[in-house]
Amino acid sequence: MFTCSKILQAGMPHLDIFGLSELFCLANAGDNHWSLISKLTSRMPSEWKGDQGERIYASFVYASVTYHRHFSVEEDDTIRIECVPRSLLAPFFITETNYIKADSDIVATVRLMSTFSSTNGHSNNKFLRSTIDFHSDPFGETILESTKSRYKEMYRHNDGDLKKTQEHVVNPSVDFNAAKFMYFVNYCQLFKRYESPELSSTVPLKFREIAYFGNVDPFERVTIFSRQKNMNVMSAMNRSSDQKCIARSFSVSLQDQGEIPDVDAGIFGNVQETAGSCNALR
Numbered sequence: 001m002f003t004c005s006k007i008l009q010a011g012m013p014h015l016d017i018f019g020l021s022e023l024f025c026l027a028n029a030g031d032n033h034w035s036l037i038s039k040l041t042s043r044m045p046s047e048w049k050g051d052q053g054e055r056i057y058a059s060f061v062y063a064s065v066t067y068h069r070h071f072s073v074e075e076d077d078t079i080r081i082e083c084v085p086r087s088l089l090a091p092f093f094i095t096e097t098n099y100i101k102a103d104s105d106i107v108a109t110v111r112l113m114s115t116f117s118s119t120n121g122h123s124n125n126k127f128l129r130s131t132i133d134f135h136s137d138p139f140g141e142t143i144l145e146s147t148k149s150r151y152k153e154m155y156r157h158n159d160g161d162l163k164k165t166q167e168h169v170v171n172p173s174v175d176f177n178a179a180k181f182m183y184f185v186n187y188c189q190l191f192k193r194y195e196s197p198e199l200s201s202t203v204p205l206k207f208r209e210i211a212y213f214g215n216v217d218p219f220e221r222v223t224i225f226s227r228q229k230n231m232n233v234m235s236a237m238n239r240s241s242d243q244k245c246i247a248r249s250f251s252v253s254l255q256d257q258g259e260i261p262d263v264d265a266g267i268f269g270n271v272q273e274t275a276g277s278c279n280a281l282r
Contacts, residue, residue: 002039004032004083004097010073018204019073020099020108022065022192026185029097029110032083034058036095037114040088040134048132054118056130058093060184062113062151064209069254071105078102087140087147091116091131094140094147113147124181124215125241154211154248159236162225166194172218181215187237191249195226195235199253203231207252214239214246222246231255 008014014024034045037058041048048056073079080100087094092115099108120126168190170182177183187210192200216222221240226233231253236245 002036002085004035004081006032006081008079008081010075010077010079012075014079015073015075017201019069020067020079022205022208023185023189025065025097025099025108025110026063026188028081029063029083029095029112030060030184032081032097033060033093033095033112033114036083036085037093040085040136041132042135043132048116050118050130054130055179056116056118056132057179057181058114059117059127059212060112060114061212062111062147062209063184063188063212064111064150064207065205066109066207067205067254068105068107069204069206071101071107073099073101073107079107085140086111087113087144088134088136089138089141089144090134091129092144092148094143111147113144113151124217125239127215150209151211154209154250155213157234157236157248159225159245159248162227162234162236164223165196165226165235166224168194168222168224170216170218170220170222176218180218184212187212187247188249190222190224190237191235191247191251194224195249195251196228196233199228199231199233204254205251206254208249209251210247210249212247214244216246217241 015021038044050056081097082100083095083097086096092113094111094113097110098106100106116130116132117127118130120128172180175182175186216239223238224235226235233251235249237247238244239246
């Protein structure tokens with residue numbers, strides 16, 4: 001089985017005020033995820049194309065970051081990065097990336113689930129489902145079903161008790177990646193910046209998960225809605241063009257004594273169902 005392994009010396013690009021940066025971990029894990037797809041398909045990302053020559057992307061639909069804060073990370077620490085595939089049942093692919101100190105303590109784990117899509121016209125609001133061929137037998141059905149269950153629970157969340165916290169105008173030069181879509185890490189950055197800035201600036205994160213439902217066009221406005229309860233935060237991001245929710249985030253702070261949601265068990269607490277405002281994962 002293919003894996004991705006790297007060694008880095010922790011420095012300013014990798015750290016934030018609490019240690020290993022959430023944004024770095026997501027970006028690095030995303031790069032590892034795409035690298036494993038390349039290994040399992042024998043194609044570079046620029047070669048992922050459909051029958052008509054259209055570009056195909058591995059689009060992230062679910063991400064989670066779990067910290068083990070009793071292990072600290074400081075400047076100049078050696079960190080070993082290990083990314084392994086956990087599930088492949090086309091078109092879905094799941095990886096987990098662990099960030100490990102020299103003494104073998106895992107300080108953070110990122111789980112990512114992607115599916116394949118291509119653009120539909122010139123708008124970032126419309127995508128077509130797609131797939132590519134893997135040189136591997138399917139595996140990891142249990143992990144896929146539990147992760148999809150988490151995604152669906154977040155999709156069904158009733159946002160009626162969330163309060164508007166901020167509006168943000170999407171700036172392509174800052175918020176987009178090279179494919180000219182909003183970068184999946186920047187959803188996290190916007191949630192961190194606007195949902196509960198005092199909390200995120202004073203209390204270390206223990207756990208965050210994000211479910212992604214859509215994207216945005218250049219200079220479109222997105223609105224962040226959130227609710228803080230017992231130092232947990234539930235948030236939603238809506239786009240202005242059609243008021244659809246394009247992502248939801250659930251985070252748990254270090255000081256909270258509640259349980260971190262068990263992704264594999266499909267637990268999301270008391271989820272209130274509502275009519276879907278975006279295309280749910282099938």
